[in-house]
Amino acid sequence: MRDARKELEEKDITVIGISPDMPETQKKFADKQNLDFSLLSDPNHVVAEAYGVWGEKKMYGKTFMGIIRSSFLIDENGNIKNTWYKISPKDTVPELMKVLD
Numbered sequence: 001m002r003d004a005r006k007e008l009e010e011k012d013i014t015v016i017g018i019s020p021d022m023p024e025t026q027k028k029f030a031d032k033q034n035l036d037f038s039l040l041s042d043p044n045h046v047v048a049e050a051y052g053v054w055g056e057k058k059m060y061g062k063t064f065m066g067i068i069r070s071s072f073l074i075d076e077n078g079n080i081k082n083t084w085y086k087i088s089p090k091d092t093v094p095e096l097m098k099v100l101d
Contacts, residue, residue: 002035004093011100018042020067053085073099 001008001015008015015037019026026039040047045067048054053070056063071092073082082099084092 001037001089001092002033005036007093007097013096013100016040018047020045020048071096 001017005015017035017037017039019039019041020043021029021041022043023039023041026041029035030039042048045054048067051070051072053068054065055068057066057068058064068086069088071084071087072080073096075081082096084095087095
């Protein structure tokens with residue numbers, strides 16, 4: 001999303017990231033990755049649960065609860081126009097552009 005900022009702005013797209021991390025942790029991550037969009041903190045995963053993206057994950061044979069990486073296209077009225085669950089970061093912008101074009 002960071003690398004596509006100009007392209008997204010041309011289409012009037014505002015990017016917002018949400019994670020269960022605390023703001024201090026998010027700031028360090030944003031600084032390290034040179035992110036130029038807002039990151040919202042959801043430590044109790046209220047937003048994640050409301051959007052259906054807090055769920056069971058498996059890694060290295062272990063099962064745990066966590067964020068299911070997802071993206072949502074929400075219009076100016078707050079309506080969800082498209083969803084992408086379990087999407088990789090590299091596929092997010094191309095998939096978004098398919099819907100917008």
